[in-house]
Amino acid sequence: LAGGFAKVKGTPARKTGSAAAAKTSARAAASSDDITAKKAVSNLFSVCAHIQDLKLYKPTWADACHQIVDEGGTRIVAKRDIRRGHAVTLFPIHSLGLRTIRSDGRKARKNRESDTEFVVYDVDRDGEFFGRGGDERAGLRLKLNIPLDRKQPAAALMGDRKRHVLFSTFLPQKSAQPGWLGGRMRLGDESTGNSITIPLPGAAPLCAVVATRDVKEGEEIIRCASRPDLEELKSILAEEHGKDISMLGMHVQMACQTTLEQVGADKAESDEIHSSELGPFHAINLNYPGLKMIHQDPDIYSVDDFLSADECDRIVAKACPHLKPCLVNNERNGRVEQDPARTSTNANVPQVEVPTVMRKITDLTNCSPDKVEILQVLRYKKGQEFVPHTDGFSGPYSSCGFVDSTRLCTVFCYLNDVEEGGTTYFPEVDLDIRPKRGMAVIHFPADVEMREDKRTLHQGSPALDDKWLLTTWVWKDPRTEEEYGEERLPKLNDDII
Ligand SMILES: O=C(O)CCC(=O)C(=O)O
């Protein structure tokens, strides 16, 4: 029954991470802090190497510019028109390392790799990206603005170890790769520059170079340190490249998770870090009573009688007076809107009104309640449907309180028997599920590469008979935005199920 989860153990990031970490540990200093930090860096390095391989990972901006060498020297030039706010390239991180700053304040030892430049971002000294008062230093050639803030995984791992900072080495001899050209761009000023570096939210230590104005094909890309309309540019970046950015973030998180396992972080520390959920994948409880695999690869499970007939009926009664037309999240603008693709009605059910049901869901999905999206009851009347879609959903916006996260697992439970129509159909694997009262279905919208798994495409087929469903999704991270929290949900009735 291991199914897809067996593969989770062998993601590329883990494999390369272990190899790199083994090398690092041979050289590691005796201090366990140093070992942890060095392994973290080494794992981040291997992840960066992995995502620099465009065969494995191709962000939308990978082909936006390229290097040209002619009489004018070496220039980075736009391969196509690039709109303002769109990413031109990633900031190149060809390798990552660790520099130790002496706690007595004396200058750190010289970087041994004398043929490389190194650039440093120190969260304690440099503050936020191009921090206050630091503007005159922002354009320094040797400065890497790694967005290492307290919320990010690298910071969680290393943040309180003040002696440590991350640095990146540019390796001039390394051949140019599309998508990773930021370090080769000429630096200009406000009048000549047409791009700036923006840290990728949640994806330390990577940055995107973003166009500060529309750039024409063939134009040289010149970075500058000023930051006009930074907030606006950031929001265009998030809107245009949100999915790619969250992918990067997940790769980095994976590296951190690997590190924790490798260093065998002591239990308190690992509990603390696990509670901030660095683990990108979510394994359900394969020992849950009655769990059956109904499709393998992509894995789809069911549990008969997950909810009792009584529970189903009471949930229907609870939701019925509160049904409204279903809304769908528009991933491009983060707004929830009515959508002809989903014509059913629904009602949100507060967890506090269904504690037994919640316990079953969290037991089955191995997760805490704060990672469970708000429960919805769906009702399809004759002719209503949910056209084919995947539940995959990640990125900076979710409109349901989850930020820079992703839906890992779908759980729904039919609340009535349906004789005709209204099946849940997975066309890619030709699996048609007839709704049976109390039966739960579980599938996984994101695949092991943290991309949406298109094979989980499914539809709520047009209903002939009335169909009732309780549905929810488990996210990788707990909900962080209070305004979308459980607390805001109106009470439905006094029945506690
Ligand atoms: O109605 C169904 O059978 C499936 C519902 C669904 O796919 C969803 O709510 O995401």
Ligand SMILES: [Fe+2]
């Ligand atoms: Fe769905």
